[in-house]
Amino acid sequence: MSLAIDQNALTARLAKAERRGKIRAFLLVAPLLAFVLLSFVIPIANLVTQAFYGDLVSSNMPKTTAELATWNGTMPVPESLCESFVTEFKAAKVKDAALPTRIATLVNREFSGSLSKLRPVANNELSAPYCGALAKLNDEWTKPEIWNAIKIVSPSVSPRFFGSIRPETEENKIHLALFGRTLYVAAAVTLFCALLGFPIGFLLAHLPARTSNLLMIIVLLPFWTSLLVRTTAWIALLQQNGVINDTLVALGLIADDQRPVMMYNMFATFVAMTHVLLPFMILPLYSVMTGIKPNFVRAARSLGATPFTAFWRVYFPLTIPGLGAGCLLVFILAIGYYITPALVGGQSGQLISNIIAFHMQKTLNWPLASAIGTLLLAGVLLLYWLYNRLVGIEKMKFA
Amino acid sequence: MKMTKGLSVLLGAAAAIGLTAAAHAGQITVISWGGAYTNSQVKAYQEPWMKKTGNTIVSADYNGGLAEIKAQVQSGNVTWDVVDVETSEAISGCNDGLFEKIDAAKLPKGDNGAGPLDDFVPGAITDCAIANIAYANVIGYDSSKFTGDKPTKVADFFDLKKFPGKRGLKKEAKVNLEFALMADGVASADVYKVLATKEGVDRAFKKLETIKSSVVWWEAGAQPPQLLASGEVTMTTAYNGRLFTPAVKENKPFVIIWDGQQQVFDNWAIVKGTKNKDLALDFVGFSTSTKPLADQATYIPYGPARKSSAPFVGKFEDGKTDMAPHMPTNPDNMKNAIVQDVKFWADHYDELNERFVAWIGK
């Protein structure tokens, strides 16, 4: 018994001794924790919520929302629905003059042209029977489309924005195609970065210190110039009457009227993005390569491997952690890039991030932007998971 | 607005502006597009207003879009008072409850005594915003590239045989669809009527398709003159002011085709929830009165939104160039002009732009 008491006391003493250390440790990381929470966790949670949740209609027009939920989609709509819609819509205007237009804007996103049909409802005197009054206002109210649009936007929690990422008409089908193009561009840029970055990283890791320092500065140079300057420099180099074409013509290598098109196409996007993102590939590769002892390759050679076999079966696999980290970095950064491709890529420079920016800044359709962003985030997480399964995240080495 | 200094440092520069605003009661923050445009506003609106009222203005730039304003309004931390916005944004911002309503009837009368509702040109007054100037989307070309006939009308832009070379177009549905219809023979007055139908939209895209492979797409207003200067394109759409400056100041051979010009207003809007609403309203009223609007034209060829300003428009700041012929609102330039229909675009912007983006990608 006394032993048990002693042990308890000991445990308590240990806990007390450790608590002080824990509190100190917590206080030390608290600023960072708060920063991460404020600048990362909360915004992302907010983003995901925005993509699913919006109570503008359901909180201001609860009866309409409830009735629409049971409406079977056939015309004519029940008079009770018309009545609760009209009264609640008008009540919303009394509550806040901007509310009807805000609701109308939501509906308009689902059914183009609704904005101008809804606003008069709030501004005109309407009396029973309400369905008839609405029909008199505009005969759109006798068709199911507009009611359907209101029905779609009314629930507070819904995946509707994920639905509108795939609009039904053939002409508007862009989101999937843009997702595909974004992945394609990111994958291609990652590949080019890997192909170019590998030999450069190798040189950096194995050249004498003085030469490799100079090379490192050249590699890091893009980091020290602004994105727009770099992009504009590529425009000046690659355009039809740019430095490269002028030089080729002056050297007589191509005819003046046969200048190759290197600007405002996919080629320019690849060149400019590869240039901008290359350091993110080189640095992890370099850090891994400096850690590979020359004895590994020597061992392989002494065991009978040709230089190529020694490279491919021994050196290369040892660089995988760096290559993986570099590819993951470049790919994730490339997925979010849109300024550079938009400026140099011409009609192929439209990527999914442009659409996010477009809905954020121009149409103010934040829920849709959030939905696309959430999908992009999910895609990146999926990649991360895949990478973890294939290579192992604990093996990853950043610079 | 009672803040300790330490707290304001924590909350950053935005809050610091608020703090100084509290310290000197008469101060507002005015946000505009920067460059020569903001410069013209400082000279013509801000400096005279500050001199007249004794208040001060903090002038800052932005790149357009309503995202920042929406964030300020939603967080309740409004630090921008007056913002220069395009009409379409003025309307969608107004619909989204981001701007204060402005009663245009209470604005100053014109110098000629005309009431404000009559003095402003049609389309200049919206629920939440008052236009200050109108700029135009025009077609411009490099005259040194065409030795024989020169292009004179919108249709010439789409005629690659007669006027060879690449074309610059803004990467947006707006403006391009209107130009396409006019080039396809639709009268300027009917453009929006046609565009409201499915067939009209198809027709516009079909016309655009004829030059698609020769198009260089631009995004920022500074790009078109640069594309012309570098020879990347021979003809491009542009904001008229952007072509004026290199043509007059640097003697570039840039020529504007006024046929089919599409006028758009730049407007003052007041951010909802600002603590300085009265001062902001006073500034908006002053800057959109007859004289300041006319003065602005000394610095940039954008047309005043008031009819009464027209007689006061003089010469460019170089002292020799007459501004009137360069104004979108000049009667000679207005023969086949349209005013961008913001109501149409409010209804159809999302839909048409999605189709446009999809079309570009194909």
Added chain:
Amino acid sequence: MAASHSADAGFVRFEAVEKTYDGINLVVKSLNLSIGRGEFLTMLGPSGSGKTTTLMMLAGFESATSGEIYLDGERINNIPPHKRGLGMVFQNYALFPHMSIAENIAFPLQVRHLGKAEIAERVRKALDMVQMSGLDARKPAQLSGGQQQRIALARALVFEPKLLLMDEPLGALDKQLREHMQYEIKHLHERLGITIVYVTHDQSEALTMSDRIAVFNDGIIQQLAAPADLYEKPDNSFVAQFIGENNRIAGRVVSITNGKARIDAKGGTFDALAVKCTAGQSTSVSIRPERVSIDPVQADIVFDARIEEVIYLGDHIRIRVSVLGSDEFVVKTPNQNNQRKFNSGDTLRIGWAVEDGRALDA
């Protein structure tokens, strides 16, 4: 063993080999070395003495600046490493971390395109040979240092190389394991009869394992001899000093007669074997501590020494004395019953045979 290498004395031959990295300093100077088939030859020397460079030239990772290297009668200067057919064990083993133990051992067989079944069989045998069966699937990082060492050996031997090179292979192990591995390697050598060239800076390792030892210093082989000869009959004072414990007495050669040198040292004159000295020049006489007797009954040379320090080492006692101008002179005496008591400051009578003193270069 001595017989076996004389049978094919020139299995590996270095002829006038020189190596410089910077074109100024020679790391290896005019190296001539002949290694017999089946011999265990150790290159011993301090770091920077040229032993590792010599090994790397033999392996093909460094090229000789001048001179010829022959293996089994073939000149190999221009043959790349992978065609030399040498097994090599590296410092820190250089096991491929991304491959399992079995894959590591199979590697040299795979690059030689052997059949799957044969590879499996030979990997199994190799693991048996180093008593590591059953660890095939582990990764190198999961093994202890000694286990890794054995795997490295198995990998270097599995393809039956003509020659096994070992570059300080035991450097990373603790003392006990190191000694154990020394015996294992030696037994393996005896069992397989393979030629081994071994590099180390640890003289006891070299003495334990080798048939012959080449002592390197300053890019030159100072002495090439069997371990016993190296210890008993060092050719010069570097070797005497580097191998085992050594007492040095500085003096001057008065005269040399019948291979005996008369040495004039501070505090006395005595005779020693004239190995590497010239009459009239200064010399350094080397005497192994264990050859010095205390209170000699019968000795050629006897001196009185003063005890400076007594160190008890269990099985023997080490006594540092000053004699003939050296206060670093060490005498060892076994710890026996009825041991006489030694005290610092006492006078000790010591003596040795003339043949045990070797007069070497100063």
